[in-house]
Amino acid sequence: MVTVDDVRKVVRDLPRSEEHLIRDRVKFRVGPIVYVAFSRDETVMGFAFPKEERDALIASAPETFHLPRESDLRFHWVQAWMARLDPQEMTELVIDAWRMVVPKKVWAAYAERLTAR
Template sequence: MVTVEQVRQVVLGLPRAYEALVRDRIKFRVGQIVFVAFSADETELGFGYPKEERDALIAAEPGKFFLPRVSDLRFNWVEAWMAALDEDEMRELVTDAWRMCVPKRVAAAHLG
């Protein structure tokens, strides 16, 4: 199980990423693009993920990942249960979501 603080530590170590509070929900952005967000009760973690790959991710682990609400299906977005994620997996998902939002040169410089 991962915590909000563990996610925060990963996100705030990424170039151009910052935290915002929107309608009492913690969200992380690059510019105006949200790439990670928590549910109001902090039990769910939403993150950027390619639309064309999300069905496979959810099918592989339906107890861990699920689709966002219908109004958010148009976005590159997936949801996960915080209790089902481990720290390494969270780090990879968050970093990949961030990578979708920054210029390739920024991601390459940070990730080597």
């Protein structure tokens, strides 16, 4: 199981990422674009994810992943039960969600820095 604090540890190294508390919900965004958000009780993590791939993700682990509410289906978004995520999986999902919203040059610089380690 992962927590919001675990996500914060991943996000703190992501360029241009900011944490905001909006209507009692923790959200991470780049500029105006939210790429990770939590339910008020922090049991669900929503994250940016390609629409064309979300059905496959949900089918691969329906006990972990689910669609957002109907009004949010137009967005590139999936949700996961925090209790079902492991730290490695959460890290991959958060970084991929962030990658979807940052400029390509920001992602390229970050990826280059990772490979230089």
